[in-house]
Amino acid sequence: MRLVDKSDMQIGTIYCLRRCCKWYKKAFLYVPDICVLNAFILYKDSNTDKHVPKTDSGEGSGGGGVRVVDVRSDITSQPSPAMRRTIMEAVLGADPYGEDPTVNALQKRGASLLGKEAALIVPSGTMANLIAVLSHCERRGCEVILGDLSHIHLHEHTGTTQVGSVYPRTLRNQPDGTFNLKEFLEAVRSEDFHSSRTALVCIENTHSMAGGKVLPMDWMDELGAMCKKLNLPIHMDGARLLNASVALKELPSRMVRDCTSVSLCLNKGLGTPVGSLLAGPSEFIYKARSIRQMLGGEMGQPGIIAAPGLYALDHVYPRLHEDHEHIQIIARAVAGCGSPAITCDLESAHTNILMLNCNMAYLTPQQLCQRMEEVTEEEMAVMGERVVAKMSPVNLTTVRLVTHLSITPEDVKALVVKMVYVIKELGKPKST
CATH class of the missing domain: 3.40.640.10 (Type I PLP-dependent aspartate aminotransferase-like (Major domain))
Known part of the structure; x- marks a missing residue:
């Protein structure tokens, strides 16, 4: 027997809503599936207009949860409820006719x-x-x-x-x-x-x-x-x-x-x-x-894509400097460790991307990424919370971090503490 978790309930809710839509379609009231899905998302997030740190429990990082800091790419960012509302409220039309x-x-x-x-x-x-x-x-x-x-x-x-x-x-x-x-x-x-x-x-x-x-x-x-x-x-x-x-x-x-x-x-x-x-x-x-x-x-009606785009130009574009500042904080922390195992070029961090150089005598990019996703009891005692950081190896010697809309100052602080801890832990040459 498998216990039903929160994701099962969400999927079940969407399924029931879609079944209701099919019934309404028979009554000549058409409700597109995309509207149903976004209505459910909007309902789920309607209590807040801010990004909540992602955890294994879906709540905050307290209560024994895990703070997930996903810096693999800026495509992992999540739209805020305000951006999602623009999708729901978008005025649509037939774009093939130029009418959206x-x-x-x-x-x-x-x-x-x-x-x-x-x-x-x-x-x-x-x-x-x-x-x-x-x-x-x-x-x-x-x-x-x-x-x-x-x-x-x-x-x-x-x-x-x-x-x-x-x-x-x-x-x-x-x-x-x-x-x-x-x-x-x-x-x-x-x-x-x-x-x-x-x-x-x-x-x-x-x-x-x-x-x-x-x-x-x-x-x-x-x-x-x-x-x-x-x-x-x-x-x-x-x-x-x-x-x-x-x-x-x-x-x-x-x-x-x-x-x-x-x-x-x-x-x-x-x-x-x-x-x-x-x-x-x-x-x-x-x-x-x-x-x-x-x-x-x-x-057909890509206004549901265009609406958050308009919102982003008004509300996200003006805050992009925050992502750049977050990268600078992380880069300074890595450089400040003075470790020969993991280094970065502080002057090269122009925007929201940071490349970490891994000395192969100490570790590989894959090993660094794997360790950053693990949480040990000793680490938990030092940090006071469980932090999982997701990063991407891009070649044989390099790991990439990308800050974005969903990375909060608290996420950056937690990532820096974890990064410094792991760099000190792994900064010993591999035994031959």
């Missing part, structure tokens, strides 16, 4: 924010980037120049090649997320029946694998001037562009001035459940809309 007023408002707002003529809502950042590349590279066999550590190249399943027969010509990413501009000029290929033609340049800001670094403005300006002379469009993967904007205290429109197109994730730093924007010239967005349809990304 909430979508139209977000697209207009996004285009203005990024200094472009038009914008398009899409389900994901990966799709936004793929649509951009396919819109720019209309002929099969074209080449796109991009960094070898870029998200488009490493983490988007080579969609540009699989779907569009567009091939990557990679340049080595430098530690600051840029690439050498002399090497860039040498990589550009003009029209020649012997080889592929360079049709597009892609850059990423902030640069994820460079530790959330902000691309230098003078480098972007120089690249923009080169591409203008070469008549080459630039697409910016701006998944976390607003983090870069906050860090530099620069307008997003200025940062993408020389980019023909730009993608912007709603569900990373902005903390919405899903969705991205793609912005550019009107003619480009017209083509992008057609490609979105081909990829299966057109949605």
Whole structure:
């Protein structure tokens, strides 16, 4: 026999609500499943408008619970009840006919924010980037120049090649997320029946694998001037562009001035459940809309995605500096340990991402992540609470932390105490 827990009750409640909806449908009263699900979520969270620390009991970190601090990625953030209410209250319409007023408002707002003529809502950042590349590279066999550590190249399943027969010509990413501009000029290929033609340049800001670094403005300006002379469009993967904007205290429109197109994730730093924007010239967005349809990304009434996006631009964008401050607190604590086992570059922590370097003579990234998810009795006695910290190993020597909307100052304090404890515990060379 298995005891029924809280999650079973929640699932059962949703099931019963959906059964009720089916009965109402017979009476010609249609209630979409998504509304039922969000109604239940709204009911569950209606007592508070603040994020509650996630624990094994679903309550607070007291009473023997476990405080879970999830810094694997900013996609793990949870929308606040206020953001969820925007989903429930969104005015909807048929977007294929251009009749969803909430979508139209977000697209207009996004285009203005990024200094472009038009914008398009899409389900994901990966799709936004793929649509951009396919819109720019209309002929099969074209080449796109991009960094070898870029998200488009490493983490988007080579969609540009699989779907569009567009091939990557990679340049080595430098530690600051840029690439050498002399090497860039040498990589550009003009029209020649012997080889592929360079049709597009892609850059990423902030640069994820460079530790959330902000691309230098003078480098972007120089690249923009080169591409203008070469008549080459630039697409910016701006998944976390607003983090870069906050860090530099620069307008997003200025940062993408020389980019023909730009993608912007709603569900990373902005903390919405899903969705991205793609912005550019009107003619480009017209083509992008057609490609979105081909990829299966057109949605009937995506106002339920657009509404939290509008909320995030008003309420989450202005607080992104808090995530950057949280990373600085964690980075200073790690650096302050002075351990040869785990180190970080404090000056490289520009935004909400921190890379921890693991000395393989002491431990591997996997071992560090595993230990941070464990709680020992000795640790509990020192910390006064059980803390589980979730982090991500990104390569053979590095662990990544990403702060976000759902990480509170109390979470940061608990994470720092745990991190310092674990660093001291593991800071002994492995026995041979």
